[in-house]
Amino acid sequence: MVQYCRPRDLSDALERLEEANGRGRVLVGGTDLLVHVRRQPTEPVVLIDIKTASDLPPAVEITDELVRFGPTAVMSSLAVDPQLRAWFPALVDASAVVGSVAIRNRASLIGNICNASPACDTAPALLVHDARVTILSQDGTRSMPLTDFFLAPGRTACASGELVIALDVPIPANGFRSGFQRLTRRRGVDLATVSAAAGVTDRGVVTLGLGAVAPTPLLTAESAPIDCADADQVAAVVDELTAVANPISDVRAGREYRLAMTRVLAKRAVLAAAQIEEAS
Helix, strand or coil: CEEEECCCCHHHHHHHHHHHCCCEEEECCCCCHHHHHHHCCCCCEEEEECCCCCCCCCCEEECCCEEEECCCCEHHHHHCCHHHHHHCHHHHHHHCCCCCHHHHCCCEHHHHHHCCCCCCCCHHHHHHCCCEEEEEECCEEEEEEHHHHEEECCEECCCCCCEEEEEEEECCCCCCEEEEEEECCCCCCCCCCEEEEEEECCCCCEEEEEECCCCCCEECCCCCCCCCCCHHHHHHHHHHHHHHCCCCCCCCCCHHHHHHHHHHHHHHHHHHHCCCCCCC
């Protein structure tokens, strides 16, 4: 049985979560959540729709140091924002390929990470941009790096009685660029077979965010500085950084294919971040 409630404010939402005793699910876009509910029709669940809560943070708030995304920031808005593209090109490119147009008009950025899919499209980009999650409960707020937020497929550090209220992404230093690449079996609503985001500093230090190659999205260590125009140096760094990938074989692809394509997409993401055309 599914119960639905629309709390008047965040305090009311937290009370409803406590009353649900672990069965509460926060609803904003619902593009993943409602599919899950339909697949589990006998599982009791309380849907707590916070979209109209009176004290909900703005969808996007820009300060001198960071961009704060609230629960109602949707993919379609991110994908067409020129200022966000200037700062976070990998995130904008990832947002632009989430599901279909109809899904992007409803799917929220915070909801996307809270679903905790290993193939989450926006996670690799958010990881290379050092995103932090702010979690709200009746005891107050707590913040953590996105790297610590993902625990396992479908599991996050957000406990029963808590909800994610904000996602903070620092405005990059001058010279930092990012790029994103994704492989799917077909265009449209298919999940990523492999995805990769790259962050490259003005000194040529490379960091990779990888999706669908482990139980959770991965952030690699930073590389030593390289010349991104040198194909051999890029290939060596990609091989070194993608060694952390440990994909499985499933209906979307086999393990060996995923490993090979992880290196291909990571290289393309590095070149895209460095704004270098890939040699044909």
